[in-house]
Amino acid sequence: xxxxxxxxxxxxxxxxxxxxxxxxxxxxxxxxxxxxxxxxxxxxxxxxxxxxxxxxxxxxxxxxxxxxxxxxxxxxxxxxxxxxxxxxxxxxxxxxxxxxxxxxxxxxxxxxxxxxxxxxxxxxxxxxxxxxxxxxxxxxxxxxxxxxxxxxxxxxxxxxxxxxxxxxxxxxxxxxxxxxxxxxxxxxxxxxxxxxxxxxxxxxxxxxxxxxxxxxxxxxxxxxxxxxxxxxxxxxxxxxxxxxxxxxxxxxxxxxxxxxxxxxxxxxxxxxxxxxxxxxxxxxxxxxxxxxxxxxxxxxxxxxxxxxxxxxxxxxxxxxxxxxxxxxxxxxxxxxxxxxxxxxxxxxxxxxxxxxxxxxxxxxxxxxxxxxxxxxxxx
Numbered sequence: 001x002x003x004x005x006x007x008x009x010x011x012x013x014x015x016x017x018x019x020x021x022x023x024x025x026x027x028x029x030x031x032x033x034x035x036x037x038x039x040x041x042x043x044x045x046x047x048x049x050x051x052x053x054x055x056x057x058x059x060x061x062x063x064x065x066x067x068x069x070x071x072x073x074x075x076x077x078x079x080x081x082x083x084x085x086x087x088x089x090x091x092x093x094x095x096x097x098x099x100x101x102x103x104x105x106x107x108x109x110x111x112x113x114x115x116x117x118x119x120x121x122x123x124x125x126x127x128x129x130x131x132x133x134x135x136x137x138x139x140x141x142x143x144x145x146x147x148x149x150x151x152x153x154x155x156x157x158x159x160x161x162x163x164x165x166x167x168x169x170x171x172x173x174x175x176x177x178x179x180x181x182x183x184x185x186x187x188x189x190x191x192x193x194x195x196x197x198x199x200x201x202x203x204x205x206x207x208x209x210x211x212x213x214x215x216x217x218x219x220x221x222x223x224x225x226x227x228x229x230x231x232x233x234x235x236x237x238x239x240x241x242x243x244x245x246x247x248x249x250x251x252x253x254x255x256x257x258x259x260x261x262x263x264x265x266x267x268x269x270x271x272x273x274x275x276x277x278x279x280x281x282x283x284x285x286x287x288x289x290x291x292x293x294x295x296x297x298x299x300x301x302x303x304x305x306x307x308x309x310x311x312x313x314x315x316x317x318x319x320x321x322x323x324x325x326x327x328x329x330x331x332x333x334x335x336x337x338x339x340x341x342x343x344x345x346x347x348x349x350x351x352x353x354x355x356x357x358x359x360x361x362x363x364x365x366x367x368x369x370x371x372x373x374x375x376x377x378x379x
Contacts, residue, residue: 001372001379002036003027004097004116008087008108010045011063011079012070015216015247015274018301019129020045022191023103024052029368031056040094040112042083051276059094061086072251073144080108087112091119098379101125105155114162123164123378128156128177130169130298130320139219139295156180165378167371169299172319187374190323191299192364197277198308203285209270210240210347212287212311214280214302215294217248217256222293222316225336227259227269229293232340234268237347241267242291243283247274284309289346294318295333303328304362312354314342323362327354 007023027037037056039049042063049058063079063086070076084107091112100116102109105128117124132138132152135145159166160181168174170188178186211230215221223244230242248256260269275283284290290306290313297303297320306313307327315321316339317330331339 001030001099001376002097003030003038003375004094004100005037005039005041005103006087006100006109006113006116007039007041007045007103008061008063008080008083008112009104009106010042010048011076011083012042012068013044013076013247013249014048014051016048017216018191018297018299019104019127020048021301022127024049024054025192025194025364026368026371027056028054029365030372033368033372035372036097038095038097040087040090042079059090061090070249072249073141076249077144077147080106084108084111088115091116096120097122099123099125099375101127102159103127104129105152105159107151107155110155110158114158117162124162125165125167125375125378126159126163127167128159128298130173130296131177133296139224165374167374169320170323171299172322173298176319189371189374190362190367191301191304192362192367193301193305193308193359194277195308195360195363198281198305201278201281201285203282207286207288208241209243209283209287210237211242211289211291211343212284212306213242213244213246213291214284214305215246215292217244217246218252220294220296221246222295223248223252223256224259225293225295225334225339226291227256227263227265229291229336229340229343230269231263231265232337233343233347234265236344239268240347241270243270243272243287245272245275245280245283281305281309284311287311289314289343291339291343292316293331293336293339297321300324304359307354307359310354312346314339314346324358326358 040059046060061083063083100113102113132149138145166185167189213226290311292315314329316333
């Protein structure tokens with residue numbers, strides 16, 4: 001089987017999202033199973049794929065004309081337009097594949113995938129990770145949020161008409177999205193974790209950090225909520241340390257640093273940037289608890305990894321987390337006071353071990369084999 005992926009959503013950025021993680025891990029297993037994979041992508045994601053040692057064929061597209069970095073979200077939207085145009089100009093260079101796969105519902109993935117399907121008469125698979133909230137219900141810039149919201153609606157109309165198979169997560173969020181699409185096109189899937197890697201990493205029993213946050217550094221992922229929560233924690237536990245792992249654009253990262261300095265939390269919140277997987281898991285295992293005040297998730301790979309590291313995870317109550325009912329402590333979205341109180345109690349009582357047995361079924365090998373079976377059925 002030969003699979004052509006469109007993964008243009010990263011622009012010039014190298015941050016590792018849940019979507020790119022899923023692509024890397026499933027593509028790696030597809031290749032091990034003897035399948036051929038080609039990824040059409042932008043320079044930011046290409047750098048990430050090479051760093052992750054994903055050895056396959058790539059077609060790297062332009063996502064900027066004059067710049068080599070993104071300062072804010074507007075730059076990312078411009079990159080979507082440029083990479084879409086370059087994708088369409090490059091269709092004849094992509095070769096002959098059995099199936100075309102858009103890794104997101106961003107128009108920069110959906111539009112070229114559909115045109116490849118129509119041009120070469122191939123099967124089309126689309127992956128939808130989560131719903132964008134209406135712009136007034138979402139943290140961040142209103143204009144950018146509006147663009148994201150309405151372009152997603154347009155992409156979903158295109159996916160509904162042209163897709164042969166739609167991958168949705170087997171969560172309450174996924175079933176909510178499914179209401180907008182024909183049942184016969186939907187396949188519920190999962191995300192996974194690398195148990196072999198997690199089990200291979202040993203750290204000292206003594207914990208260096210009181211809590212760990214992992215995610216993209218943007219408002220919708222709860223970075224500013226995390227800072228506010230930790231501000232409350234420090235009022236009771238002045239030496240408490242939170243480590244934040246992840247990458248964001250220059251604008252948001254600058255706002256985060258400024259906020260931490262303004263609240264005098266430099267000694268309490270450590271920004272470690274993006275890490276390779278081994279160092280990330282080591283940092284998780286060196287933490288007492290895991291916090292994720294993310295306001296939008298399709299699945300929550302970092303939460304899944306935290307549970308596999310036997311950490312208690314405190315999260316907002318999102319429909320994406322129904323697979324982890326036994327392993328999470330959930331808080332009403334935005335209730336940072338309650339969130340902080342739970343964190344303080346767990347740290348003070350030294351109650352922070354989690355033994356959620358259900359996490360063991362989410363192994364990338366199992367997830368990838370299920371994906372391959374679903375794709376084979378439509379070819």
